[in-house]
Amino acid sequence: MHDEARIVLPALLDVLGLDAPVLFGHSDGASIALIYAASSPLGVTALVLEAPHVFVEPLTIRSIEQARDAAASGDLVAKLGRYHADAATTFRGWNDIWLHPDFARWDITALLPAIRAPLLVLQGSDDEYGTPAQITAIVGALPQASTVLLQACGHSPHRSQTAIVLERTRAFLDALP
Numbered sequence: 001m002h003d004e005a006r007i008v009l010p011a012l013l014d015v016l017g018l019d020a021p022v023l024f025g026h027s028d029g030a031s032i033a034l035i036y037a038a039s040s041p042l043g044v045t046a047l048v049l050e051a052p053h054v055f056v057e058p059l060t061i062r063s064i065e066q067a068r069d070a071a072a073s074g075d076l077v078a079k080l081g082r083y084h085a086d087a088a089t090t091f092r093g094w095n096d097i098w099l100h101p102d103f104a105r106w107d108i109t110a111l112l113p114a115i116r117a118p119l120l121v122l123q124g125s126d127d128e129y130g131t132p133a134q135i136t137a138i139v140g141a142l143p144q145a146s147t148v149l150l151q152a153c154g155h156s157p158h159r160s161q162t163a164i165v166l167e168r169t170r171a172f173l174d175a176l177p
Helices: 002-016 028-039 058-073 076-080 087-099 101-105 109-114 133-141 162-174
Strands: 022-026 046-050 119-124 145-150
Touching: 002 028, 022 028, 028 046, 028 109, 046 162, 058 076, 058 087, 076 087, 087 101, 109 133, 119 133, 119 162, 133 145, 145 162
Parallel strands: 022 046, 046 119, 119 145
Antiparallel strands: none
16 A cells, blocks of 8 residues: 555656645545655645545454455455456455455554645444544544544445435535635
């Protein structure tokens, strides 16, 4: 995620000619947005984060192990083919990194105080990959963060509570200076 935030994302933004963007990230993408915002000299205008990870939780590991098992015994990878050109490689890359023993110590909370931009953080109360402790850690370091804990919502609020996500995002962006 650090390489994505510090190498890939800046290169993409440069090609697009974007300075100080508003970044909307989900899950690992939200973590990448946080790392970018903390380390980019250009910064960001704002961040909208869904189900961000700032440290590894036991729940996350258990759910990723379950995803590994589902991929091995079912059609999970085939279903992911709708979203990825090489779903097997994409899945394996994500799964292997998160389940590597060294990754259990991954934690970006020390980077958070460098972020000056406003943030909207959306988290599902029933997120199978993270708990509200992620929001607590973000708000502890970034008091400018606005948070929304969505009830009866899993890891993908944009899919299960689309209208609320759009409404909250629009209101957040409309309130920016």
